[in-house]
Amino acid sequence: MASSNTSTQRADLLPVDLDAAPVTNGAGPSLRYADIGINLSDPIFRGVHHGKQAHEDDLQHVIQRALEAGVRKMMVTGSDLQESKNAIKLADEYPGLCYATVGVHPCSAKSFEKHPGGPDALLAELKKLAQESRDSGKATAFGEIGLDYDRLQLCDKETQLVYFAKQLDLAVELQMPLFLHSRAAASDFERLLKERLDKLPKRGCVHSFTGTLEEMKAMVDMGFDIGINGCSMKTEENLAVVKEVPLERLQIETDGPWCDMRPSHASALYTKDAPEMPKSMKKEKWSADAMVKGRNEPCAIPRVAYAVAGVKGVNVEEVCEHAWRNSIRMFGLGEVPP
Template sequence: MSSEIEQKDVNIGSAATENGVDTPKKKLRYVDIGINLGDPVFRGKYHGKQAHTDDFSDVLQRARDAGCQKLMVTGSDLKESIHAVQIAEQHPGLCYATVGVHPCSAKHFDSYLGGPAAMLASLKDVAVMGKESGHAVAFGEIGLDYDRLFLTGKEQQLKYFEAQLDLAVEIQLPLFLHSRAASEDFERLLGARLPKLPKRGLVHSFTGTMEEMKRMVDLGLDVGVNGCSMKTEENIEVVKEIPLGRLQIETDGPWCEMRPSHVSAKYLSDAPPLLKAVKKEKWAAGMMVKGRNEPATISHVAHAIAKIKGIPVEEVTEAAWRNSVEMFGLGESSP
């Protein structure tokens, strides 16, 4: 497996030159593999109150202007998975959906009308129809989160992670995974099923240790990097060692923004400027909102990764693009 990864990296790097002469730089292109576009804040609604005009179309346009050609809209429970597929249907070619129930929401299986089996059947219907139409490209966000057991207990998380993994294998969708402080159980449950999933999947918003990252790569999984993945010096060292052949990038908006207080801030000297961001109460058309991360900021994620690795940003963005298309399709032919 390691030789395959190395070969992918060599191919990506060699694309920068031809016969010893630098080729013209391409415009950077991005896949934001994790963006929660179903969140009400992208419609101007915060904590149930309308704070400003719905600017969803502006968010999408800024994403395109920044080079975001593909957006993967995260499904975090049954309702949001249906919503994610609807967004993909409304924006074909740009938006694609994931379908699944986040570990912090796994308790909903037991309270669902008709019980867990009925909810799994509904999830399956959404995923199958989404896959057949080309709008759903991954099963997730599923996994384990032992940092927030107050939201859903360990037993429920384990039970419904396993059930959803089996469903993903049946439907044959690559995985969109979440893991927090649960690596032993996470890897144990995945290990038995990944051989049945040729496309494997990725661990998104990765914040684990160097050893955990290496084990994810050894399992054949890709690693998703966003602002939360580059907060600390330890995070930076991990990102530096992620093989390009296993890297994908994301914003995880409206969360995981990159902040001046993060260690990653010192790696943004070459990053393009972002539009002015104001408090939601002072929002006006053409502005971003403070504290609301969005796909247009993905350029900062890529530039920080490039600086950390000491390579051109074009290598980062093209590697991530290839990896995302190979895994999820996204309406593109595989490289």
């Protein structure tokens, strides 16, 4: 993380009144966004690419571009104990804009067994961190937790199942909404959630959704929201699912620095009316006023909203307002739920 001096400089860039922050990319000021899945604590937003400092720490510029695009809330993803702490630190540095999730991603589930004090010690630390940050208003969801059978090379299925179940049991104690991840694991994912459904009244959001129509409907029927980003709209099959997501269960995100929307994706047909993106440059030619090529940012979220609107055949204002209200309803994000 950056030094305290850098943190102070970044905080100075944050407008006191988020509603008054300038929107300069062509999006109307009525379009406000909550990016509910953004890995803002990733080193790449500090200029570190593949373990090496490629350019200066530019997080403050990333955040400024987000504000100018109409982003008013960002939920920073916690993917393990340390990243959850890093997410909370960002929530502390950018009050009113950044909020955190606390949890261990399925691809990091082996960290429970590698923890010096063992799995129970890590679970206890997670619980304490989640409680304290929830009560201080900095953490708004428990996650990112779930199952990922697409990347079993990172963590085997059995380990994922054990610690998804244990984290769900912890979520029952915490009574926080869930921030969920599911890849090629729908059957086990649904089973473990259904076993505890009555004890999870706040439900949660299955983010970066890439499942089938039937899998989406099953989640919605269980009371969960569906998070849509660039990865959710790569193919025509993906778009057919997005079209059927009820607006009352829709949330949007970038999942930056990943899941960028590309010209080769099926969604590209529906972004022609979206506001023009800031210019982008290769990291070797870094400039403070340009995005870094290959690094997705929160300022790209209008493209997600416009693509969803195009696929559904509705106005982008309708998509944005539903997504905003759904995010506030579920996660709070410092607002009074509608």
